[in-house]
Amino acid sequence: MTGSASDPSDWQLHIRNKPRRERLAKRFRDPDDPFSVVLVQDMWLTGFDAPSLHTMYVDKPMRGHGLMQAIARVNRVFRDKPGGLVVDYLGLAHELKRALATYTESGGTGETTVDQSEAVAAMQEKYEVCCRLFHGFDRSAWIEGTASERVSLLPGAQEHILAQEDGKERCLRVVRELSQAFALAVPHKETMKVRDDVAFFQAVRSVLAKRAPGEARSEEALDYAIRQIVSRAVASEGVVDIFAAAGLEKPDLSILSEEFLAEVRGMKQRNLAVELLQKLLKGELAVRRRKNVVQARSFAEMLEQSVRRYANRAVEAAQIIDELIQLARKMREAHARGDALGLSEDELAFYDALETSDSAVQILGDETLRDIARELVETVRSNVKIDWTLRENVRADLRRLVKRILRKHGYPPDKQEKATRTVIEQAEVLSAEWVE
Numbered sequence: 001m002t003g004s005a006s007d008p009s010d011w012q013l014h015i016r017n018k019p020r021r022e023r024l025a026k027r028f029r030d031p032d033d034p035f036s037v038v039l040v041q042d043m044w045l046t047g048f049d050a051p052s053l054h055t056m057y058v059d060k061p062m063r064g065h066g067l068m069q070a071i072a073r074v075n076r077v078f079r080d081k082p083g084g085l086v087v088d089y090l091g092l093a094h095e096l097k098r099a100l101a102t103y104t105e106s107g108g109t110g111e112t113t114v115d116q117s118e119a120v121a122a123m124q125e126k127y128e129v130c131c132r133l134f135h136g137f138d139r140s141a142w143i144e145g146t147a148s149e150r151v152s153l154l155p156g157a158q159e160h161i162l163a164q165e166d167g168k169e170r171c172l173r174v175v176r177e178l179s180q181a182f183a184l185a186v187p188h189k190e191t192m193k194v195r196d197d198v199a200f201f202q203a204v205r206s207v208l209a210k211r212a213p214g215e216a217r218s219e220e221a222l223d224y225a226i227r228q229i230v231s232r233a234v235a236s237e238g239v240v241d242i243f244a245a246a247g248l249e250k251p252d253l254s255i256l257s258e259e260f261l262a263e264v265r266g267m268k269q270r271n272l273a274v275e276l277l278q279k280l281l282k283g284e285l286a287v288r289r290r291k292n293v294v295q296a297r298s299f300a301e302m303l304e305q306s307v308r309r310y311a312n313r314a315v316e317a318a319q320i321i322d323e324l325i326q327l328a329r330k331m332r333e334a335h336a337r338g339d340a341l342g343l344s345e346d347e348l349a350f351y352d353a354l355e356t357s358d359s360a361v362q363i364l365g366d367e368t369l370r371d372i373a374r375e376l377v378e379t380v381r382s383n384v385k386i387d388w389t390l391r392e393n394v395r396a397d398l399r400r401l402v403k404r405i406l407r408k409h410g411y412p413p414d415k416q417e418k419a420t421r422t423v424i425e426q427a428e429v430l431s432a433e434w435v436e
Contacts (some may be wrong), residue, residue, distance in 0.1 A: 002043075025050075031078075045070045051078040059089040067092065068099045082180040119184035120191070126178035127194050130201045133171055134160065142200045150203075155269050157204045162271035165313075168208055175205040208275070261325045270317035277324040278307060284331060292349040293426050295334055302327055343370060346430055350376040353422040355415060364410060372409050379405060380427045399424060 003015035027033045031052035046069040056074045074084030137160045141149045161167040182198050185191045267273040281303055289296040310320040338348035351373035355361050379401050402420045411419065
């Protein structure tokens with residue numbers, strides 16, 4: 001609220017100057033900030049833009065341009081938000097009609113609102129498409145069963161979708177479209193008829209779209225997980241855990257244990273096993289990419305090749321499961337190489353950056369390559385600064401120091417330029433932790 005020095009002392013806590021109000025506005029515009037509900041009288045009703053807002057409760061008489069601007073606070077399309085909801089406590093429909101007439105007479109174009117019947121028709125169309133995707137799969141336990149029985153449906157539902165050509169992509173797309181239409185059609189009586197089915201479709205989509213720990217999460221996926229609103233089954237149970245949904249115990253992802261890999265190999269849902277292994281390996285790669293760029297890049301290429309062959313139906317699910325399990329084992333073994341070589345995690349990252357598999361480099365021997373890696377870590381650590389990646393003079397000095405170390409130890413001259421580029425790339429990754 002605004003105020004003045006003459007206001008009572010117990011008001012002063014609530015009076016904010018312009019900078020403080022701007023800080024609040026910035027937080028309110030941020031969809032990830034927990035500050036998500038405000039009560040307003042005049043401020044922020046007009047001249048304020050926050051596209052993520054979705055609901056406005058109105059109990060203040062408004063008309064004309066002011067009413068149009070107020071409604072515009074929530075009617076913006078944002079990510080997969082199709083529109084906004086205005087809950088009218090005063091009966092402002094006649095004022096809105098007048099405002100819309102003024103808008104169109106003054107040259108305004110485009111649809112300012114969506115007729116609910118259109119939203120219902122779109123919802124029913126997308127609902128039928130979703131039903132066809134799940135044709136032949138018994139989901140009756142979703143409505144009649146206990147919470148654990150509902151969760152136990154998800155592995156089979158995922159397998160049903162993944163076994164279809166482009167099933168995952170089609171499911172993700174059409175359930176998103178159904179959810180958008182459903183949000184616009186609520187609270188029409190037709191939405192109540194399909195609410196539980198929509199909740200089931202959303203739960204399956206949520207698990208299919210869910211990313212493994214360590215993997216970058218898209219803002220859309222986060223929004224979608226939060227917006228599980230249409231059924232007690234989803235709202236009361238929360239977001240389904242990826243491992244529980246697959247019928248597995250949650251593994252130690254840092255080592256991809258042999259026991260867990262054996263459990264995945266024994267899953268009846270073969271396509272779901274492939275999907276789960278992909279997510280786990282991508283999550284593990286995301287973690288390694290922040291530590292060892294060469295190792296992560298090599299494994300990412302292997303994973304991409306296997307996934308591409310599976311997507312093209314060039315091989316069966318059982319064969320891909322074996323390939324992904326072997327890849328998981330190689331990643332686990334690579335993680336332990338540092339102990340065998342007597343190198344720290346950072347030193348191993350620079351060791352790998354030296355192209356140690358190249359025959360010309362192997363001539364130097366492990367002892368020399370280990371010495372180079374240790375010296376590189378020490379040199380890079382002592383020369384990086386907070387903003388060094390943005391300062392070309394610092395980068396040039398560091399490149400010079402790296403090349404000097406390589407020459408000193410007899411590193412092959414024709415390999416030095418590439419090794420230097422890789423070492424600098426590795427330094428950029430690790431220095432983010434070093435300078436914190």
